[in-house]
Amino acid sequence: MRLEGEPGAWRFTRDGLTRDVSVAKLPDGRLSLLFADGRQVCGRARATGMGQVEVVVAGEVRTVALADPLHDRLSHSAAPGAGSGDEEVRALMPGRVVEVRVAEGDRVASGQVVLVLEAMKMQNEIRASAGGVVARCAVAAGQAVDGGALMLVVRDSNG
Amino acid sequence: MRLEGEPGAWRFTRDGLTRDVSVAKLPDGRLSLLFADGRQVCGRARATGMGQVEVVVAGEVRTVALADPLHDRLSHSAAPGAGSGDEEVRALMPGRVVEVRVAEGDRVASGQVVLVLEAMKMQNEIRASAGGVVARCAVAAGQAVDGGALMLVVRDSNG
């Protein structure tokens, strides 16, 4: 699944099928999605945590599992940073840091929760994708971050 | 006319008559005023500038002139400050400073607009009540102020 574009105009690709969708915000907060073939869906979506998104369409509530990939990708491990073996943990979406569970110098294991990021009202546990030592912690609890912002650098202690 | 109390419970006095009123905010933003005798008024009020307040009760729009006194009293010139001849300009209501038109050291004339304070969605020009020199400017544009907060000190240049 792949979503490209910007607010208002998106391209959604899944299973090899691509759909262009124009999106407008309605006065009551719902979104109107208008597909290129004319079909429309109006509704709300609210992240409820654990990769789950609650959508409300025509008053009906359904839960969509955007599952682990989104969850994981709220931070992403970017290309090698300053030193080889460094893993940069960046925010993929704008959000707010709720909790930082590590400090510089801490050892972290692969998969360990390093911080909690709130985005779209969903609290997301961000895990280290590899073990190492926290080389840098660029954010503090309560801080707002832009999408793409560097939050943490984990240095491969073997590197 | 005199209004004493605090949010939720007020005492209103006019023409020698005193009325106690309990006030609740309704989910849609209206206020419910409940007088001691049981009578109730529900509605909205919005300052429209120039001391005018638009009230909406049972959907009917009426305009109340609270006139200059309120306007003026959004800031008040408090008791003498540090030095004799000092005039303290304080915010009488919580609000946000929209614009500061003077800097420390500036000469101001009596009646000159020194800053603009937004309170209850109304932008209010705050004027110096006496001429002098700005001895202190304690606020900046964009800053939120509590009721009672010191905003400016004007020193009587003759004092």
Add this chain to the structure above:
Amino acid sequence: MKLLVANRGEIAVRILRACRELGVGTVAVFSDADRSAPHVAMADEAVRLGPAPARESYLSVERLLAAARATGARLVHPGYGFLAENAAFARACVEAGLIFVGPDPAAIEAMGSKTESRRRMHEAGVPVVPGMMKPAAAAREIAEFGAKHGYPLLLKASAGGGGKGMRRVESAAEASAAFERASAEAAASFGDGAVYAEKLVERPRHVEVQVVGHPSGEIVAVGERECSIQRRHQKVVEECPSPVVGPALRERICAAAVRAAESVAYTSCGTVELLLAPDGSFYFLEMNTRLQVEHPVTEEVWGVDLCREMIRIALGEPLTIGRPAMRGHAIECRIYAENPSRGFAPSPGAIAALRLPAGPGVRNDVGVEAGGIVPIDYDPMLGKLIVHAGERSAAIARLSRALSEYEITGVDSTLPLFRALVADGEFLRGEFDVQWLDRRLAEGTLLAPPRVREEDVVLAAVALAGGAAVPAGQNPPSSNGSPWRQAGRLEALR
């Protein structure tokens, strides 16, 4: 089966609801001003027509047909206004293989022509306002016309317009002098002294009959609507039934309306508009070959669903309307974004708050919502409030109650006019005619400036001073420590 609604606002919403209830798929169209409008949000599919101006969007036959093609819509419903009575559009739909939800284009055309429709009414035995077919050659002809049709008459300049050369004639004795003067005036004004006489209907009411025709040839009249409350020929409040129409008159006007519809083999919902004189005589005005704005009052009182019936007819289904019977009284208020205290100046902009009334006998047909924008490009109608109750006085009481719940802020609205009406003695007694509202507005005896009450002052003062504590069950605000809030005191407000 899919239907394209070639309209916007409340009537588009009304049609979309009918489609949903019928299980018919829906296509909305929109201009750039309406991307976030309720009628778009309610449709299964939506197609952009073009920029905001109606010429480039809702009035563009070409773009509407393209939208139908693109979505595979089989039916097109024009609503009212825009292209609803445009025979060329109806014809273009049919030629494109679409079903136009309305009468045959020929019926639209015939009724769209003043002269052709009068001719047909004459043939069908439907009364039209009597008038001389050609200019009077002499004063004697005026007197003869008056003797035949009764006084007063109105002399009109054949070449005239705009009231010039018009002259009232009260009796035969005045005929001669009036003819001379009107002819001289016409000659001076228009270079042509020709004048003709028409019967003058004084203090007329606007009463109209709802008809439903079917391709089988069956035509049913569904009672009348009273639409005399008008502002400059624009209906503002409509009622069903008319307070002055009893069973006998109803039978007569319904029979005439059926004859009118038959004269053009009418096959959809339509309305025959009549001028009703105080003596009970009535005259054909015109026939509206579409669903009217005010159709809901008929629906409420007669227990029919005109919008549904109209679509069913277009789908080739039989009438389900049967022999409906009246029950109770309904009143509709057209709520416009206009300020009645400022000459009904349009008030486009953003709707801040919108509180709709509810409960028994209250129907809201609304095309906007809170936070939405009222564009400057179209008719500024926001929606309609329809009330229904057991009898007229109860309906007015219910209307008054509903108006007390209705709140629109951000834009001006005609709500204050309706609040004044429900408290007006003449309105309560049903004593009005088509000029009544303009007369009362001009006199300044209807819209009193609102009187500020003591409670308003307290509300204003309290609101500005900080209002209420936080509602029960909600968290206290994060801000604190305001000394002013601790012991607020706002002196000498006035």
Add this chain to the structure above:
Amino acid sequence: MKLLVANRGEIAVRILRACRELGVGTVAVFSDADRSAPHVAMADEAVRLGPAPARESYLSVERLLAAARATGARLVHPGYGFLAENAAFARACVEAGLIFVGPDPAAIEAMGSKTESRRRMHEAGVPVVPGMMKPAAAAREIAEFGAKHGYPLLLKASAGGGGKGMRRVESAAEASAAFERASAEAAASFGDGAVYAEKLVERPRHVEVQVVGHPSGEIVAVGERECSIQRRHQKVVEECPSPVVGPALRERICAAAVRAAESVAYTSCGTVELLLAPDGSFYFLEMNTRLQVEHPVTEEVWGVDLCREMIRIALGEPLTIGRPAMRGHAIECRIYAENPSRGFAPSPGAIAALRLPAGPGVRNDVGVEAGGIVPIDYDPMLGKLIVHAGERSAAIARLSRALSEYEITGVDSTLPLFRALVADGEFLRGEFDVQWLDRRLAEGTLLAPPRVREEDVVLAAVALAGGAAVPAGQNPPSSNGSPWRQAGRLEALR
């Protein structure tokens, strides 16, 4: 003239609206949980009763009477629930010089007693479910009872309860063995072998008749309501008319209901509840001596205003109800803050969004609003959706349409149940009885887990990625500079 509404929620709002339409002043009462509730905001005056628990507020006779005294209210309307069928409260109102809007306290008392009401029905010739008046001395008595009243029977332990010792008897041949076993079982369970027989009404429907009585002695029956869709004996959906009651049966049950009301000289709005067997026989269940939750479906179909009539009667005015006639079909859904997928667990809390349906044939009687709190202290009913259309199938289509517009977020609601109902074949065919809903819920064949659609996934992804540009006509947001927003790209969501 001023009326105090001794209730809260949607029924308080309903009564306040009726008062406003009648020109009667209003006093609301509230507990600390309800200071900001709609029923308070709608009243001319309001009085705090006490803390949230009903005992200390809406159930406190003393505080209600004090509120009436303090405000000078002359009438007290109890609504339904709380003190509505409490004869002591009605009597206390009368003794305090107030007008209780309801029947005479004696009528409340008589109908409140199971034995007394059965006795009166017997005298009035209103059928009650036949049962032996004392335990059977021998199996022969069972067979005699069966011969007289027909099979199947139900044997019940005199000392029993909770279904223990109950035994079905299909025919005379089974009577003897069943009696022995039931008696032995009863003796084992309760130490008392006494059993008696009652006629077993199989697959019964709950049908009830609306009556309106007047002090003049006149009592009018206003047709029946079908209330068989129940969850554990609690009505969830009501209709008017019943899909299984035709004109002949209607006449019979209405006549019986009038006799029932006459037996207690009933002088207000009330309801005679009946058990209707598949063969058309019916039996008195109980009489509710108050306005019912489901009164709106009768109002819509019969064109009457029961709430208004009830207050008018209390004011000593004559009946205006006349000889009403039926038209169309109405359905009511009770919308509770409960989760039907979790055993109807109550869901108190703050209502985030509340979008009400509107348009033709839709009535909202609602006691909450967006942003309001549903307290844990009271019945979790948020309000009622009532639809009305020309016939049952059209009413269901309209209900389905209205449900597609209805949105409640923040708390769970019973809306999903109604959406399932309007798509269910048995419901559409009217094939249900009082156990039907519980049966279908237990089977798990009614509430299917919602199926996620492709569009839902797109909506979720798009919303999380930033959704829409700013609506036309509004200012762009002040935040900027997010590189992600500039060229947003959210890869590999799944």
